Each structure stands twice: as C-alpha cells, then as structure tokens.
Amino acid sequence: MQRMKDRVKQRLGQMSLRDKIGQMLLCGFHGTEPEGAVETLLQRYPIGGIVYFARNVVSPEQVERLSGGLQNIAQVSGNVPLWIAIDQEGGMVARITEGIALMPGQMAIAAAGSVQDAYEAARISGMELRSMGINMNFAPVLDVNNNANNPVIGVRSFGESEEKVAEFGAATIAGFQNAGIAATAKHFPGHGDTDTDSHLDLPVITHDRARVNRVELAPFRAAIAEDVDAMMSAHIYFPALEPERLPVTLSHSVLTGLLRKELGYEGIIVTDCMEMNAIAVHYGTVDAAVMAVEAGADIVLISHTAQLQMEAFDALIHAVDSGRISERRINESVTRLLTFKAKRGVLERENDAADVEQLLNAMGPDPVTEPTNAVASSTVPFRRNDPIHHKVAQRISEKSITRVRDNQHMLPLKRERTLVITVAAEVTSIADEQLDGAATLGAALSAQGLEVVDWMVPADEVAISTARLIQAAEAEDITQIVIGTYNAGSPSVDPQCRLIGWLQQLGKPLAVAALRSPYDLLKLPDVQTYIAAYESRPLAMDSVAKALIGRIPFEGNLPVSLDVD
Structure with a gap:
C-alpha cells in the first residue's frame, strides 16, 4: 500500500496542470475505430477516460481492438492510461449484447431471489468486460424504485425494498470488483422516487431528511461498506439536503458535506452525463463542469459532444488559473483517481491479449464450477461467451x-x-x-x-x-x-x-x-x-x-x- 502511495505521489509530481485537469474528464465519442475525432481528442487533451455506448460497439472482438487502440494513443501521447467505462447493467440497459453472456437486469435478478446469483452475474459480466479492455462499469443501480411512474429507473432497480437493494447491490459490487472492474454505485443519493427523467428535466424529490436517510441512502451506505470504487451523482434536487436549488451533482453540501464527510466515502465521485437536460438546460454543460468540481466531483462525464468536452477542459484550466478552484483541490481528485487506477491495474496496463488472459485466469474461479470464496485457486481458464456462463444467465432468467x-x-x-x-x-x-x-x-x-x-x-x-x-x-x-x-x-x-x-x-x-x-x-x-x-x-x-x-x-x-x- 505504501509503495502504491509513493508511486501515485511521484506520478502526481510529474504532472502539469493540463495533465491533472485531463484526468478529471471522461468523454464519449462517435465511431467504432480508434481514429478520427477521438484520436485527435486523445492526442490534444490528456483526458482520463472514455465511455462506450452502443454506437461504439460492433462485436466483442472489435471492442477489444478499440480499447487497445485508444490506450495505445494515450500511451504514445505520453498520457496516463485510460479509464474505459461502459453502462453494462444487464437486461434492458446494456451496450454490448452479442457475443457475450448477457445477464438479466437487476429487477429480474431480484425476482429470482438469490444474492449469490447477483454476485455471479456481475462477476461473469466483469470478466467479459475486462477481456475487452474495459475497466470501469457504471453499475449497479442502487436506486430504490418505489414510484410506479418512474420513467427512467424501473426494472433497472433491484426493487422497492431498501434492504433488498442494499443486499443485492453490495453483492453486485463485489462481483464486478472481484473481476477487476471498478464498479459504480448510482445514482447517489437516489433516483428511485421521481416521475421525471433527469435526461429531460430536473427532478425534485421533496422527502425530509429522515426519510432520505432511512430509504434512499441505505443502499449507498452498503456500497461504501463494500468499498465500491466509484459513486455516480444524480442530477436531482433534494431540498432536504441542499438549501439552494442545485442538483446533487452541483451541490457541495451533498457531494462533500454528506457523501465525503458524513458518510465517509473515500472513493471516486463521477457525475452523470453533463449533457443531460437537468444540467445542460438549467446550468450549461461547460459552466456546470466547473461547478461539479467545486462541489466535490472527481470525474466530469461528458458523453457526446467533442466541442463541449474541449470547452469544459479549458474552463477548468481557467478556473484554476483565476483562483476560483485551487490546485490543491485538483490534486485531491487526481491523487484519488491515480490511486484507483493503480488499484485496478490500469497504470500497469497489459500490452497483449496473453497478459490479459493470464490476469483474468488469476482472478479466481469460474463461479459455476467452484465456490466463490476460493478466489485464488481456480485452474479453469476464462472464455468469453462461454456456454457455462450462458447457462448461468438462463438459470437466473428462468427463476425470475x-x-x-x-x-x-x-x-x-x-x-x-x-x-x-x-x-x-x-x-x-x-x-x-x-x-x-x-x-x-x-x-x-x-x-x-x-x-x-x-x-x-x-x-x-x-x-x-x-x-x-x-x-x-x-x-x-x-x-x-x-x-x-x-x-x-x-x-x-x-x-x-x-x-x-x-x-x-x-x-x-x-x-x-x-x-x-x-x-x-x-x-x-x-x-x-x-x-x-x-x-x-x-x-x-x-x-x-x-x-x-x-x-x-x-x-x-x-x-x-x-x-x-
């Protein structure tokens, strides 16, 4: 641990302000090859990560090549290796659906009733993602869906019971992270009890603090106890948590006061996409990027538009140069980001498929053939799209x-x-x-x-x-x-x-x-x-x-x- 801290400190000391700001941006792009606009972006800006959508996916083999190509561009450009993230929740929200063992979604897993199934589904999915060069998953959803008119969460949740969401969520986090993937608990502090989609407008949840503590926060406390690598903030306004009309993503009271100080979370805070209407229409994506960092976010997610990504980068540089944000505040986030990249092996990125396969095989047992607590003893080789893994998905689906x-x-x-x-x-x-x-x-x-x-x-x-x-x-x-x-x-x-x-x-x-x-x-x-x-x-x-x-x-x-x- 001390060796990792020393290495992170050394790396931080070698970084310019541009390098540091770059680490705090995670960007999406259009295309299926590591060329064109995304190549230019990576060459000109030392950004910290990329997020995949279905628009970037043709097949698992193509995704593996894409990930390797993007990492190579970052390496040749002298940048820190990338987070490569995706929303692979399973069920109805999955960016990769062919050539893998696509697992049922969270409500189906909860209906099937086995916490062990939740772990196994996540672990298998995590190993498959890792084999494609993906190292961060924006899952699981820890929203407690207790609103029948919720237009955006619904079956993406484990259900309406905060205890069940906490239990199944913690198992899912363990499954992803035991496979070497940084799991992301979302959408803090809870998007379950709203009838507004934050992609379209700014939802407001008016529950008092006691109710939020009892229901919405329970799964996130369980995620913190499970040492989840990342938390994604919700673009939702909670009057009980924030005196001004600010969504959680832009609230210092919530991100720093509640999540960091009160709940004691030490992992990564990543924003939901800053191009969603809840942010873009009311605050502007670029201005809000600065506000999110002021609030306590470590990663600003801008999923679609290259111009906004570049403008946000420049705005954050200007915010530091003008004294609005201290470089000490930037160092706090970048230290955290480098530490978790080291924890997940991103800083020691393997250069060929054989090394990746060796890493996967060292991660532990195939959850179907061996007990899940025999983490270091497996001799079963990992195979993407393995029929055994499909049988796990089928078993869970049939039970649901x-x-x-x-x-x-x-x-x-x-x-x-x-x-x-x-x-x-x-x-x-x-x-x-x-x-x-x-x-x-x-x-x-x-x-x-x-x-x-x-x-x-x-x-x-x-x-x-x-x-x-x-x-x-x-x-x-x-x-x-x-x-x-x-x-x-x-x-x-x-x-x-x-x-x-x-x-x-x-x-x-x-x-x-x-x-x-x-x-x-x-x-x-x-x-x-x-x-x-x-x-x-x-x-x-x-x-x-x-x-x-x-x-x-x-x-x-x-x-x-x-x-x-």
Whole structure:
C-alpha cells in the first residue's frame, strides 16, 4: 500500500496542470475505430477516460481492438492510461449484447431471489468486460424504485425494498470488483422516487431528511461498506439536503458535506452525463463542469459532444488559473483517481491479449464450477461467451419469471391455436439508448411447440393496428390470446390498455406478460392472468414461453408492490 502511495505521489509530481485537469474528464465519442475525432481528442487533451455506448460497439472482438487502440494513443501521447467505462447493467440497459453472456437486469435478478446469483452475474459480466479492455462499469443501480411512474429507473432497480437493494447491490459490487472492474454505485443519493427523467428535466424529490436517510441512502451506505470504487451523482434536487436549488451533482453540501464527510466515502465521485437536460438546460454543460468540481466531483462525464468536452477542459484550466478552484483541490481528485487506477491495474496496463488472459485466469474461479470464496485457486481458464456462463444467465432468467395472478386458471396454456401479440421494445429513455426488437413472444412459444399466430407491433402503432388485431383474435380457430406488453402503464391511458380491453370483450382466455415494467398491471386491473418478465431480451422471451406452457415452474417473486389479489 505504501509503495502504491509513493508511486501515485511521484506520478502526481510529474504532472502539469493540463495533465491533472485531463484526468478529471471522461468523454464519449462517435465511431467504432480508434481514429478520427477521438484520436485527435486523445492526442490534444490528456483526458482520463472514455465511455462506450452502443454506437461504439460492433462485436466483442472489435471492442477489444478499440480499447487497445485508444490506450495505445494515450500511451504514445505520453498520457496516463485510460479509464474505459461502459453502462453494462444487464437486461434492458446494456451496450454490448452479442457475443457475450448477457445477464438479466437487476429487477429480474431480484425476482429470482438469490444474492449469490447477483454476485455471479456481475462477476461473469466483469470478466467479459475486462477481456475487452474495459475497466470501469457504471453499475449497479442502487436506486430504490418505489414510484410506479418512474420513467427512467424501473426494472433497472433491484426493487422497492431498501434492504433488498442494499443486499443485492453490495453483492453486485463485489462481483464486478472481484473481476477487476471498478464498479459504480448510482445514482447517489437516489433516483428511485421521481416521475421525471433527469435526461429531460430536473427532478425534485421533496422527502425530509429522515426519510432520505432511512430509504434512499441505505443502499449507498452498503456500497461504501463494500468499498465500491466509484459513486455516480444524480442530477436531482433534494431540498432536504441542499438549501439552494442545485442538483446533487452541483451541490457541495451533498457531494462533500454528506457523501465525503458524513458518510465517509473515500472513493471516486463521477457525475452523470453533463449533457443531460437537468444540467445542460438549467446550468450549461461547460459552466456546470466547473461547478461539479467545486462541489466535490472527481470525474466530469461528458458523453457526446467533442466541442463541449474541449470547452469544459479549458474552463477548468481557467478556473484554476483565476483562483476560483485551487490546485490543491485538483490534486485531491487526481491523487484519488491515480490511486484507483493503480488499484485496478490500469497504470500497469497489459500490452497483449496473453497478459490479459493470464490476469483474468488469476482472478479466481469460474463461479459455476467452484465456490466463490476460493478466489485464488481456480485452474479453469476464462472464455468469453462461454456456454457455462450462458447457462448461468438462463438459470437466473428462468427463476425470475413471476406469475402475479391466474384467476381464470389459464396456465399452463392449452396446446391449441393461440394468437400471440408482442408489443415491440421501444426506447423510452436515453438510458436505453437502443434495443433489439426482433424477438417475439410468439416465436418463443412456437419454438416450444405451441401452434401460434404471431404478431409483433411497434408500441407507437398499436392504436392503428387494433382493428386488425381484434379481427385476428376473432378467428374461430383462435382459442386463447397472449399479449406481451411493453410499458403499458404510462401515466395516461395507453393504446395497449385499450387494445387489451377490446380483446377481453371477445370472451376468450387472455394472458398478459409484461415484458418490461411489472407496473403495467396497475393500468390493467381487470386482467385475470398476468405474468411479470421484467425484460424483453430474447432470453427472457424464451423463459416466459417455457413458463407459460408449463415446462418450467413460475419461481419469481415481485420485487415491487402491485396491491393485487
């Protein structure tokens, strides 16, 4: 430990102010190769890290090459090796979905009920990320989702119980970090009880301090106890925590007063993206970058626009040169950042794939084949996209499928001709970014041997498709109907709800499978057979299909309250 401290101190002493400011910026870019604008950015500015989105991903092999290329540019430019970050939460929020063992999302994992599964899912995901040169994951989500109208968290949360979110979150942090990935607990101090998406506007949470302490902060205290490497701040205003109308990201009272001093957190504080409307519209991305550092942030995340990234860099330099921010304050953050880069092996970046594989194999056992506490004894080689890891994902997914009600005793489905309607996944928040909408519940049921009339309808075309869907349901040979909804429980009456109301009037047995939000049932109180799947990835479709026809039992338990019989 002392050797690491000495090395960090030595490195800090060799850095110019530009080098230090660069370490405090983490930037996104457009493209899939280490060239063009991102190459220019890395050559001209000694930035500390890069964040990947789906726009940067073609395949795991391409991501591995991209990571190596970006690190090489930083190295040739004389810069500190990069954080390479990503939002790989699992389930519906994942930037890499092919060529890996994509794990279910957090609410599905919570519904499956095993904290050990949460650990294993994170550890497998972490090893796969590490094999692609990624060393920081913006996960897990530690927001306690206790607002049915939350448009941005929902199934990204482990649920409405602060105890469960804390327990599952701590296990997930351990899984990622035992795989050598810097985990990031988000969105401090809690984005769960809001009906506003901070990508679009500034949410306000008006709970008193006692309630925030009891509910919202509980998972973050557990994350601190688990030694989480990083915390991501929420662009939310908490009047009980901040006297001025400032979002947490810009609040010295919250980031420094509460998180650092009161809760004793010593890890990295990273902002959520400063181009989100909650910041950009109300404060301006560049001005807010300076305010965030004043508040106590170590990393300013600017995910999209190169011009804003460069302007923020210059603004931070000017803030120090003018005396607005002391260089001592900058040194505090950079010391912390270098320390955690050393902790995660970023400063000792391996130069070839063989070294990476050797590191991965030294990290510990494959969580399927050996006990997870036998950390140093594994001889099982790590393989990305390993069938064993896919089996872990499948097992968790199958355990998560939840039968909420079956008052008409429709399940398992009869082996008869069935109309199956799938409402296609749609991007409801920038957090989703993009979704694969090709899989249908009908195809999954057909693969299980059910005779199916298969319809897939984009969410925004449900209204104009209603007449045709009712006509298909009226056919004499259709004896039962299954519809997979996608966020049908919006604040206003959704066309999906209207469609289901019309279909119910036909008098044929009808089952609803919620392929994202389990809260859909709150808008569909008359539905007699209701299943919660928590996501619409192909794996979840297969799991729902198996449960519907009785090949597997319904083992999941709702992580949120629906107040249903």
